[in-house]
Amino acid sequence: MTVTDTQRQPARTGGQPVLEASGVTMRFGGLLAVNNVNLTVREGEIVGLIGPNGAGKTTFFNCLTGLYKPTGGQVRFAGTPRKAPKATRKQADDPEAVRVEPLGALTPLPPKPRAVVRAGMARTFQNIRLFANMTALENVMVGRYCRTSSGALTSVLRGPKFRREEAATRARAQELLDFVGLSKSTEHLARNMPYGDQRRLEIARALATDPKLILLDEPTAGMNPQETRQASDLIFKIRDSGLSVVVIEHDMRFIFNLCDRVLCLVRGEALVEGTPHEVQSDPRVIEAYIGTGEEDDEDEVQDAHVQDTTVADEEGRS
Amino acid sequence: MTDVKTPPAEPETAAEPQGKPLAWPLGLAGVVLVIAGSFLSWSYDGQILGDLSINFYPGGLQILAIILALIALVLLLAEKGPLTKLGAWLDVTAGLRALGLTLTLYMLLVLVAISADSDGLINVNPGGYISFAGAALILVSAWLLPLRQLRDMSEARLPAWFEILSIAVLMAAVLFVAAYALGLEDAWSFILCLVFIAAVAAVLFRTGALSWVGHVAQRNRKVLTLSAFLVAFLFPFTQGGSDANMSIATQVLVFAATAMGLNIVVGLAGLLDLGYIAFLGSGAYVAATMSTSAFATIGWKPPFLVVMLIGAGVAATLGLIIGTPTLRVSGDYLAIVTLGFGEIFRFSMFNLDGNNGPNLTNGPNGVPGIPDLEIGGFNFGDVHTVAGIELGRFSNYYFLLLILTAFVILVFSRLNNSRIGRGWVAIREDEKAAEAMGVSTFGLKLLAFAVGAFLAGLAGTIKAHQDGAVSPDQYIFLESAFLLAAIVLGGMGTIAGVLLGATILKLLPEKLRFFSEYRLLLFGLLLVLMMRFRPEGLVASRRRQLEFHEEDEALAVEVEEERLAVEEAK
Numbered sequence: 001m002t003v004t005d006t007q008r009q010p011a012r013t014g015g016q017p018v019l020e021a022s023g024v025t026m027r028f029g030g031l032l033a034v035n036n037v038n039l040t041v042r043e044g045e046i047v048g049l050i051g052p053n054g055a056g057k058t059t060f061f062n063c064l065t066g067l068y069k070p071t072g073g074q075v076r077f078a079g080t081p082r083k084a085p086k087a088t089r090k091q092a093d094d095p096e097a098v099r100v101e102p103l104g105a106l107t108p109l110p111p112k113p114r115a116v117v118r119a120g121m122a123r124t125f126q127n128i129r130l131f132a133n134m135t136a137l138e139n140v141m142v143g144r145y146c147r148t149s150s151g152a153l154t155s156v157l158r159g160p161k162f163r164r165e166e167a168a169t170r171a172r173a174q175e176l177l178d179f180v181g182l183s184k185s186t187e188h189l190a191r192n193m194p195y196g197d198q199r200r201l202e203i204a205r206a207l208a209t210d211p212k213l214i215l216l217d218e219p220t221a222g223m224n225p226q227e228t229r230q231a232s233d234l235i236f237k238i239r240d241s242g243l244s245v246v247v248i249e250h251d252m253r254f255i256f257n258l259c260d261r262v263l264c265l266v267r268g269e270a271l272v273e274g275t276p277h278e279v280q281s282d283p284r285v286i287e288a289y290i291g292t293g294e295e296d297d298e299d300e301v302q303d304a305h306v307q308d309t310t311v312a313d314e315e316g317r318s
Numbered sequence: 319m320t321d322v323k324t325p326p327a328e329p330e331t332a333a334e335p336q337g338k339p340l341a342w343p344l345g346l347a348g349v350v351l352v353i354a355g356s357f358l359s360w361s362y363d364g365q366i367l368g369d370l371s372i373n374f375y376p377g378g379l380q381i382l383a384i385i386l387a388l389i390a391l392v393l394l395l396a397e398k399g400p401l402t403k404l405g406a407w408l409d410v411t412a413g414l415r416a417l418g419l420t421l422t423l424y425m426l427l428v429l430v431a432i433s434a435d436s437d438g439l440i441n442v443n444p445g446g447y448i449s450f451a452g453a454a455l456i457l458v459s460a461w462l463l464p465l466r467q468l469r470d471m472s473e474a475r476l477p478a479w480f481e482i483l484s485i486a487v488l489m490a491a492v493l494f495v496a497a498y499a500l501g502l503e504d505a506w507s508f509i510l511c512l513v514f515i516a517a518v519a520a521v522l523f524r525t526g527a528l529s530w531v532g533h534v535a536q537r538n539r540k541v542l543t544l545s546a547f548l549v550a551f552l553f554p555f556t557q558g559g560s561d562a563n564m565s566i567a568t569q570v571l572v573f574a575a576t577a578m579g580l581n582i583v584v585g586l587a588g589l590l591d592l593g594y595i596a597f598l599g600s601g602a603y604v605a606a607t608m609s610t611s612a613f614a615t616i617g618w619k620p621p622f623l624v625v626m627l628i629g630a631g632v633a634a635t636l637g638l639i640i641g642t643p644t645l646r647v648s649g650d651y652l653a654i655v656t657l658g659f660g661e662i663f664r665f666s667m668f669n670l671d672g673n674n675g676p677n678l679t680n681g682p683n684g685v686p687g688i689p690d691l692e693i694g695g696f697n698f699g700d701v702h703t704v705a706g707i708e709l710g711r712f713s714n715y716y717f718l719l720l721i722l723t724a725f726v727i728l729v730f731s732r733l734n735n736s737r738i739g740r741g742w743v744a745i746r747e748d749e750k751a752a753e754a755m756g757v758s759t760f761g762l763k764l765l766a767f768a769v770g771a772f773l774a775g776l777a778g779t780i781k782a783h784q785d786g787a788v789s790p791d792q793y794i795f796l797e798s799a800f801l802l803a804a805i806v807l808g809g810m811g812t813i814a815g816v817l818l819g820a821t822i823l824k825l826l827p828e829k830l831r832f833f834s835e836y837r838l839l840l841f842g843l844l845l846v847l848m849m850r851f852r853p854e855g856l857v858a859s860r861r862r863q864l865e866f867h868e869e870d871e872a873l874a875v876e877v878e879e880e881r882l883a884v885e886e887a888k
Contacts, residue, residue, distance in 0.1 A: 067753075113754045113756070114757075114758055117754070129754075131748055131751065132747060133743075133747060134747065138740060138743075141737075142755055145737060145740070145741055145755065146755070146756025148737050150736065152738055155737065156729050158732060165737075206755075208755075209755060209756050
C-alpha cells in the first residue's frame with residue numbers, strides 16, 4: 001500500500017468541472033435502474049462509484065457514454081467536440097499537448113457513443129470487450145479511429161497524408177502501450193493475453209481516443225493484490241497526465257486509497273457523496289453493504305479481504 | 319491437420335520408432351512397379367484418354383503417374399537413405415500415406431475410366447494392373463512406416479535466392495499444370511488430372527512443405543504477387559490462339575473480381591449479403607443500355623471509361639440505397655433483406671420493358687447484340703498476333719479483366735491495411751465496443767456496401783461487352799450464392815483464398831459438363847465437407863482460423879509465434 005500512498009497527491013479541488021450529470025434517470029419498463037443521480041467530475045479528479053451489485057453503477061455509466069439514452073436528466077461535458085483536423089494532427093504528434101488546452105464551457109452531450117467519445121469521454125467495460133482477434137497494437141489503433149480522418153479514397157491512394165497519419169497512429173498506439181506497461185505485447189493477439197494485461201489493454205484503447213475523462217468499469221475485478229496495486233498505480237499515472245477518472249469498484253481498500261471523492265449508489269439512487277473518509281464512515285453505506293449496525297469498525301471496513309467476503313455475501317443475498 | 323502442426327520437438331535420434339522392416343523395400347518395389355507399368359501399355363484402345371496403348375511411349379496420364387511415383391521415391395529416400403536431412407524437416411510418412419492413397423485412387427480411376435470409355439475391364443492391358451499394384455504397394459508400405467517427430471518448419475531457413483527460385487518453380491508448375499489440365503478434352507482425363515493435382519497438394523500439405531511455402535510467401539510477398547500476375551499474364555500465350563479455354567478463363571476472372579468485391583462486405587466488415595449479384599447486374603445493364611447495340615435504350619453513347627464509371631457509380635448508389643435502411647438490422651435479418659433486394663433487382667429488370675414503366679431493359683429479352691469494346695482504336699473483337707502467338711477475342715478481354723482484378727485486389731488489400739479496414743474488423747469482432755471507441759459503425763458498414771457494389775459494377779460493365787448480351791435471368795439468386803460460396807470455400811477475408819475459391823467454383827462446372835445435373839449435388843457435398851473439416855476455407859486468414867478453432871490453444875500460440883517471427887524478420 002505504501003507505493004500508492006507516496007504517490008498520493010492532494011485532490012485538485014479548484015479544477016474546472018469536466019462532466020456534470022444532473023438528474024440522470026434510467027427506466028427500463030417498470031424498473032427504475034437509475035433515479036435522479038447527480039455527478040460532477042472536476043479536472044484531474046478521481047471519483048469512485050461504489051454500491052452493491054445491481055445498484056445501477058454500470059447503467060449510470062452507459063447513460064453517461066450514450067450507450068443508453070437516459071429517460072430523464074442531462075449530461076453536460078466540457079468543451080465542444082473538436083473538429084479541426086489541424087488540432088488532431090498536433091495531438092497525434094505531441095500527446096501532451098491535449099492536456100493543457102483550456103476547457104470550454106459545459107455543453108450538453110447527445111446520447112450517442114461516437115459523439116461522447118469525440119467530445120472526450122472514453123470508457124472500459126466491466127466484462128472485457130477487446131477485439132479478440134486483433135493484436136494489442138491494432139486494438140489501440142482502433143481507439144485512434146475518431147481522432148484520425150483518412151477516408152477510403154486516401155487509404156487506397158496511399159498519399160502522403162495517409163502515410164503520415166498512419167505512422168502517427170502507430171506511434172501513438174505504441175506509446176500508449178508503453179504507458180500502460182504492455183510494450184512487450186505489441187504483436188500479441190488480444191485473446192491470448194493474460195487477464196490483467198487485457199484490462200490494461202482496454203485502458204490503453206480508451207486512452208487512444210484522447211479523452212479528458214476516462215470511465216473505468218471495475219478495472220480490478222478478478223485481480224490479485226499485486227495486480228490491483230499495479231492498476232491503482234496506473235490510474236494515478238493517468239490522473240497525473242491530466243485526465244479525470246471515474247472508477248466503479250467493489251474493492252473498498254482500492255477505492256478509498258485511490259479516489260478524491262466517492263459516490264455511493266444504492267438501488268439506483270445516490271445514497272451519499274463525499275470524501276472517502278466521509279463515505280466509509282457513513283452508517284448508511286455500511287448498512288447498505290453489510291447490514292444493520294453490527295460491524296461498523298472502521299478497520300474491518302478497510303480490510304479488503306473482509307470487505308470482499310461481505311460483498312460476496314451481499315451478492316448471495318440479493 | 320494435427321500432425322501438420324509440427325510439435326517443437328527435437329529432431330529424432332536414436333529414439334526413432336522402427337516400423338516393420340519390410341515397409342521400406344516394399345515402398346521401393348511399389349515405385350518401381352508404378353514406373354515400369356507406366357512405360358507399358360495401359361489400355362488396348364488407343365482412342366481413349368489420349369492414347370495409353372503404346373509400350374515404352376507413355377501418354378500424358380502415364381507421365382502423371384510416373385511423376386507421382388518419383389515423388390514417392392523422394393519421400394522414401396527422405397525416410398531412409400541419402401535424403402534423410404530433408405526427412406528431419408518434412409513429415410515424410412504422412413505425406414507418403416496421402417500419396418499412396420491418392421495414387422491408388424488415381425490408378426483405380428484409370429481402370430474405371432478405361433473400362434467405362436471402351437467396353438469393360440477386358441480392355442485394360444497388363445501395364446495398368448502393374449501400376450495399380452505398385453500404387454497399392456506404396457500405400458501398404460506407407461501405413462507400415464512409423465510416424466515421426468519433426469522440427470519446427472518456421473525455423474527452416476534457406477538462402478534467399480533459393481526461396482525466390484522455389485516461388486518461380488511453383489508458379490511455373492501452376493502455369494504448366496493449368497495449361498495442361500485445361501487442354502484436356504475428355505472429362506475422364508480432366509478428372510484424373512484433378513486427382514493428380516489433389517495428390518501433389520495433399521503431399522505438400524501433409525509433409526508440411528506447404529507451411530514452408532507459406533513462410534516463404536510471407537517473407538517474399540512482393541515477389542510472390544508479381545510472379546502470380548506474371549503467370550496469369552502469360553496464360554493466354556499457352557493456349558495457341560484457342561478461344562475455348564480463354565472463354566472460361568474470362569468468366570473465371572469476372573467471377574473472381576466480383577467475389578473479391580463481395581469479400582470486402584463479407585470477409586472484412588462481416589455483413590452477410592445474399593443479393594450481391596444485383597450490383598454486377600446493374601453495372602452490366604448500364605453498359606448494355608449505353609452501348610451501340612441496336613437494342614440499347616439510352617441514346618447517349620459516352621466512351622467506355624465513362625460508362626465504366628457510370629456503371630460502378632450506379633451500382634454504388636444502389637448499394638447506398640439498399641444499405642441505408644437495411645444496415646440497421648444485422649446477421650440473419652440482413653441476409654434476408656439483401657436476398658430480397660437481389661430479387662427486386664431481377665424483377666425490376668424484367669418489368670422495365672415499356673409496359674410497366676419506362677423501357678430501359680427490354681424486359682425478359684434483355685439487351686442482345688452488344689458490340690465488342692473499342693478503346694482508343696483497339697477493337698477487342700479482333701484477333702491480334704503477339705510474338706507469333708495468336709490472341710483471340712477472349713484473350714483481349716482476359717487482359718482487360720486481369721487489370722480489373724489487379725485493381726480490385728489493390729483496393730481490397732489497401733483498405734484492409736488502413737484505418738478503414740481496422741474499423742471494419744473491429745465492427746466484425748464487437749460492434750458495441752467499436753461504437754464505444756468512436757468507430758462510426760453505420761458509416762463504415764455503408765461504406766463497405768458501397769465499395770463492394772462499386773467494384774462489382776466495374777466488373778459488370780466489362781462483363782456486358784464480353785458476353786455480348788444482358789438479360790435478367792443471368793442474375794439469379796444462385797449466382798449470389800455461388801459468389802458467397804467461393805469466399806467461404808477459399809477463405810473469408812483472404813485474397814489468395816477467394817481467388818482460388820472463385821477459380822474452383824467457376825472452372826469445375828465448365829469442365830465437368832458431362833456431370834450436368836449432378837454438379838450442384840457435388841458442389842453441395844463439397845461445401846458440407848468443407849464446413850465439417852476446414853471451416854476457415856482452403857486458404858485461411860490466420861485471424862479467421864482462430865475464430866473457428868476457439869478451443870485450440872496450441873494454434874493460437876503458434877500463430878502468435880509466427881507473427882513475432884515475421885516481425886523480427888522485418
